[in-house]
Amino acid sequence: MLRVRHLFININTDQGVFGTRQDFFDGLNIIRAENYAGKSQVVLAIMYALGMEGMQGPSHAVPLAHALTEYLDYLVSGKKRNAKVIDSMVSLEIENGKHQFLTVQRAVAGDRNRRLMTVYEGRAITKKEGLSSARDYYVREGGAASSELGFHRLLRDFIGWDLPMAPRFNDVDCPLYLETIFPLLYVEQKLGWGRLPGRYPTWLGIRDVGRRTVEFILGLDAYATALERIAVQEEIKRLKREWASTRAQAEKSSSAVTGNVRGIPVEPVASWPPEIPPTLSVMQSAKWVTIADYLSGMRARYADLQAIEVPSTLNAEPQIRAEMVELERELAARERTVAAMYEKFEADSEEADSLQQRIEGINDDLRKYKDLRKVRRMGSHDQPEIVTGHCPTCHQELADSLLDTANKATPMTVDQNVSFYEEQIKLFTAVHANAIHNIETAEKDLRAQRGEVNRLRERIRDIRETLVSASSSPSIEAISERIRLHERIARVESQQQIFHEYIAELAQLASEWLEVQERLNALPKGALSDRDQQKLMTLQNSFHQQLTQYKMGSLDVAEVKISPGSYEPEVAGVNLSADVSASDLIRLHWAYLLGLLEVGTQKTGNHPGLLIFDEPQQQSVEETAFREMLRHAAGEKNCQIIITTSHDRAIGSFLKTIGVKHVAEFGDDRILQRLSS
């Protein structure tokens, strides 16, 4: 919440001190004075005191009139005199929703730096509070909205705003600047009216500035929803990527023990472990066994070996000779298997290659068909007769084909042919994927088989070595079997460990996947949540009610809608700024800003409840419409509306009848008056 409480303009001239003091109250405040009296200077001074002149453009020039910067006219007994400004400043007391006060003071003319704001905690002008708490802040410089000493950061915190980040053109995101919000709170007299919904500053480079601002003022979830949607999609992408890479690593790592990983789902899943848990298996005697079984088998064998002493060559001989025969037979059988598998593997690879070529061929033909469709459409003005199925020379029926005409088969139509090809591609792609899968499986089998063949060979070599060594020496094969077994157990164990780590990683990813799916489900279907739609509906109702009250003439009220995309008034098929009468544009402007005030000041909105109209009776809007607007504004709750007008004095009695208490009537006087000499 933000309220303006007291404005003090102080101008030191060579003819004495001039200026004004104005109190402002809750509800409707009217400042009535004649033209040139300085009404606009009062409201401009409020904006200047808040450092808000950037809302009108990037210029650093003081937006105030010469009376505050150069020279000031005043009347002495009917004669016009001229006073030269030495220095001037504006001071403003503001209040927030916690009934805290701040006084800000900013130089207009003189030596003092205009980018510095002196801030007092309390009502420094009217109550002399907090005079010792003066602290300087800066405005209109980089960091004014974010740095500790930036005045707009202070103001933001004072109002209690938590500003969203807004995307910019060609730049990083920035917080929604206060300058973009104030056009919905203050309408400047000369350029502000008639530009619906407001004159947003474009120089800050914020994308969709109008949308972002209204979203913020009404407290819509839409932007947060849009951001969440993007974040969720990013997260889904990341999880898919990480899942695929973890899966690939888990499968690849198994090759260290010529193992085989099965059962890791291709896409992330939300429940973990899957019904058939992933396994790492290793080949043992031409069969895949789980790594756990494999390990326990090896450990048992190792334990058995450890329990007996290493025999001497002499003692081991009869047994290992028998084993040798057995091993050699097995080796031969294994080598045959490997050779057969290799042959099949080669054949499968070849088939995959030819499928690939076939797919490419069909794709090329499909491209030609798609071109052909366009060519047919192009030729339409000189359409070849052949397309209609007739010979151009004899006009007899002719097939849509250049194949030998003796062949009586009718060709498909182009569309049939295209969908036929598309089917074919689908089919061949599936077959190809299957072939690739077979190849990969065969590769693993082959590698595992070769590993076993190698181990058989090692064992045979060890036995041979034992048989030729001295008969009293310990059996070489018995020793090396122990060593090799020991080594292999260690290797498989570490591989099992690595596999478990990957599985744990997948479990973690699965829980993140579940989380992101929940976030996805929580998002509203469209861009707007139910609450958002409710708010926009309330805004539209208030808008319609006011337009009826103000007697809008050039459009049917019911046709004006609040756009769910831009949140601005729109009429289907009509450019509001161009097709609506100038006075109706003013009515729309009043109704829209008052409507925003009503909806935005409710619980979840961010409207500070401050609205300033500088001379709203523009474009000769009818008297009755203006009075209805005042009546409507006088009825607004929980807000402060400041309206300046040069309407004739008679408005005073009307204001009384609608219960407006705070009217500053200046008669024929200037607002900036002599304060002391």
Add this chain to the structure above:
Amino acid sequence: MDESLTVAREQSFRFKRRPMAIAAELRPDWKMGALLLILHLSSRGGRSSLRRLHILNWALRSSKNRAEFEQVREHQQPLFSFQFRFEPALGRAVNLAVGENYVEWVGGNRLQITPKGQRWVKDIIKDETVMQEEREFLARIGKDITEGIATEMITVKGY
């Protein structure tokens, strides 16, 4: 005999001819389009002999053929090392195109693109996405393949 393979005598069979899928190359207007592109982009004066058209048609036919043809050209190998075939479909397309008055015979042995053919081929060229690979190929080889070279290719081959 397996029961399921026997057929009751009173049951009658009806065979229905299904339409047949054919390559886009064999559609008359595709081939005519290609013919017009060759005449327009790669023939001097929009005019060419039939045998020269056969060579370029074969070269244009697939990405493999195009690559082979360009390799022969780039490596300055004798042009007869490009293996090409006379495609019967081209002959039919030429006859149809003459019938449609996209091309006409001039001097008995040269095929010339007509104003009607020009209109069509210009429409095709206007849309950059249509027959893109074909037109890029023809634009690359330009009008360098003269009648003389075409004759040479055919003579050496002994046709």
